[in-house]
Amino acid sequence: MKRSTRGLLYLAAILPVTLLLLASFYKLGMHYLEGSDRNFWASLEWAAETLTTIGYSDSSWHNPMMVLFVIGSQFMGVFLVFMVFPLYVLPFIEERFEARLPGTLPVMEGRRCVLVYRYGPAVAMLIDDLLRFGRHVVVFEEDPANARRLLERGFTVVHASLNDEHLDLSPLRDAEAIVANGEDHDNAALVFIARELGFQGPIYALVEDPLHRDLIVKAGADAVYTPRHVLAAALAAKAGGRIRGRVSGLQQLGSHVTVTEMRIHPESPLAGHTLAEVRMREHFGVSVLGQWLDGEFKAGVRGSARLEPGAIIVAIGSPQGIARLGEIATPLKQGGAxxxxxxxxxxxxxxxxxxxxxxxxxxxxxxxxxxxxxxxxxxxxxxxxxxxxxxxxxxxxxxxxxxxxxxxxxxxxxxxxxxxxxxxxxxxxxxxxxxxxxxxxxxxxSQVAGPLLAHQLLGEKYVSLEPTVRVVKIDASSLVGQHPLAAGIRERSGALVVALERERQVLVEFGEDLRIVPGDTLFLCGGPDTLDACFDAFPALRPRSPARAP
CATH class of the missing domain: 3.40.50.720 (NAD(P)-binding Rossmann-like Domain)
Structure with a gap:
């Protein structure tokens, strides 16, 4: 039974008792204190008028004790109307008008469904990517408040508990994939249940404790990630000069391409100069994708753009080129902890x-x-x-x-x-x-876990600069023989071609004689809608979901 229903039943039981007690006390008070008898129904009428605060037909009291009793009863009535009813009656009425949370898993067969267990920041970006790629996402959420918020946002939600012995989990065997984002023990239980039901698709889990990774893999998960540790590695790499070459962090796209953000230090020799004057492509082998201005990311910058002190630029290039630029743009203080x-x-x-x-x-x-x-x-x-x-x-x-x-x-x-x-x-x-x-x-x-899971589920490898801008790595085999800028990608979709990877070389400056050859990889920059338009215009460039080994 719901809490609001129980509260209303308690109120329905307490009100008659309160009314009868008040009527009895009034009857006795009028007899012994006022010397004016009232029958039971007149006393009950007075009690109801008092509790509902609608006024009296009987208002002749002279004894001070009786007057104080009446005053106390009146305050009780005000409390009942303005405090008790909102706490018990209104929640019950609201629940009657609220949409009921679905408590059973929907049919998933033939719908390209991905089941996400427990919603949170770690899977928010992944869910957006799954919807972009035409997947039907079902969120299994145990917290009722989270489930209702997701339902109001238009998500397909199931509010239930894995511990519910009456819950039918058999529909999940027809899901395309499962992503477990709950507590480690709940993730392990979900993996066991799914494999026990005969689910043959991929299962990916996010865990808090890295010691649990092997246990969940043995339970049947295909891959287990600790996104908080990946996040820690990326932050440590950004903070420590000695660790940068040893920890790739999140911003690595493949073996030889890195995307990073760096602030132009006021004492940097780059501060105050334009991009054309700095010639980053020539000196560092790095291309600037955009910059943060007043908390907003502006993609695409012209050569006349000035590198103001304190500005944050976003650059793409080889790890070595990015490191050289970083040493000049944001030099770390030496000696300090x-x-x-x-x-x-x-x-x-x-x-x-x-x-x-x-x-x-x-x-x-x-x-x-x-x-x-x-x-x-x-x-x-x-x-x-x-x-x-x-x-x-x-x-x-x-x-x-x-x-x-x-x-x-x-x-x-x-x-x-x-x-x-x-x-x-x-x-x-x-x-x-x-x-x-x-x-x-x-x-x-979200910027850590989203790309990890999107690459596994969708084949899309990207770095998210912010929720509306990302850099995507794509196979350029369908564009062999063409110049990277002559294929019409920007003209037809708005996506920018920002780099080309060839074997171990990263090219950010495209000469007139450059042509795409087999094995080349392109890097595109744009928002999700822009990239979708690019993949619609060039279907061969769309990432493919990785094949799962039988």
């Missing part, structure tokens, strides 16, 4: 990777414990002073709450304007807000 704010799962992994690379760290956390160097609130200047933030080579925000990260970034940027500031977030839309307050690099869990 890397300050890590937050010592949760991501923070601990960041510190571990930095220590393995020989970097010094200072950890700030509100809770004392092994590995925490400074205990205190990072929003207080005294805590930042004790941690040596102004002398740090970089500051990494590893907080689990996006609002905390945004506020901390504002405080630290005000306190230490020149220190490189790197942040992790949960929601992709928070990235632009962090850039607006001065963060040098921000990465969301």
């Amino acid at each position: 890397i300050v890590v704010l937050g010592f949760g799962e991501v923070g601990q992994k960041i510190v571990e990777l930095l220590h393995d690379a020989g970097e010094r760290t200072t950890v700030i956390d509100v809770q004392p414990g092994p590995g925490v160097d400074v205990v205190g609130n990072a929003l207080i200047q005294g805590t930042l002073e004790r941690a040596g933030v102004r002398d740090a080579s970089a500051v990494v925000l590893a907080l689990s709450n996006d609002n905390e990260a945004l506020f901390a970034a504002s405080v630290i940027r005000s306190y230490a304007p020149q220190v490189p500031l790197i942040a992790r977030v949960n929601q992709a839309q928070t990235v632009k807000r962090l850039y607006r307050v001065g963060t040098d690099f921000a990465l969301s869990i």
Whole structure:
């Protein structure tokens, strides 16, 4: 029985008892205090008039005790109308008008369905990609509030529990794939159940504890990822100069192409010059895809665009070229420790990777414990002073709450304007807000897990610069013999051809004599709608789902 229904039944039982007690007390009071008898029905009428606050036909009281009793009863009536009814009656009425949450799995046979167990930031971008590629997504959600929000947004949702012995899970055997995003033990249970029911498709799981990966694989999962650890690796690579060559992070597209964001430091020799003057393609083998301005990403920049101090550019090129550009654009301070704010799962992994690379760290956390160097609130200047933030080579925000990260970034940027500031977030839309307050690099869990799973399920390999802009790697075999810019991709779809990979060479400058040869790979930049238009115009370029080994 629902909570609102139980509450209404309790109210229906309590009201008559309250009415009878009030009528009885009134009858006795009128007899002994006022000396004026009232029969039972007159007393009951008075009690009902009092509780409903509609007024009296009987209002002749003289004894002070009786007057106080009447006043107390009147306040009780006001409380009943304005407090009890909204708490018990209105929720019941609202539930009657709300759409009921589906509690059974729909038929999945022949519908190219992908079952996603538990919704969260880690799978938000993946679901958008699946819908773009024509998949029908069914979200299995155990939390009723999340399930209702998803239903209101138009998602196909099933609100149920894996522990429900009466739940029929047999339809999932006809799903195209399963993505498990719940607690590790729930993910393992789902994998066991799916394989037990005869599901033959791929199962991908996201786990918190890397020690559980092998166990879930043995249960029947095809691949198990720890996106928070991948996120930690990308942030550590951005913060530590010694670790950059050892951890590719998220922004690697293949073996030889990297996409990265970097802020133009005020003391950088690039600051104040135009792209044409810097000649990045010639000097670094790097092409600029766009830049962040006032928290908004602007794709495509002209040679006359000036590299303003503090601006964030997005560049593509070889790892070596990107590293050379980064050393000039955002030089790291030498000698200072890397300050890590937050010592949760991501923070601990960041510190571990930095220590393995020989970097010094200072950890700030509100809770004392092994590995925490400074205990205190990072929003207080005294805590930042004790941690040596102004002398740090970089500051990494590893907080689990996006609002905390945004506020901390504002405080630290005000306190230490020149220190490189790197942040992790949960929601992709928070990235632009962090850039607006001065963060040098921000990465969301959605930007980590989305590309990993999209590559497995859809064959699309991409880097997400923000929710509406991405760089995609495609096979250029269908364009052999053509110049990369002469195929009409930009003219017919708006997508930009930004780089070409040939064996171990990355080309970002396309000479007139350049022609695509077998084995070449192109990199396109654009929003999801732009890329869809490109794949519609050039069907041979559309990524193919990887074949699953029997």
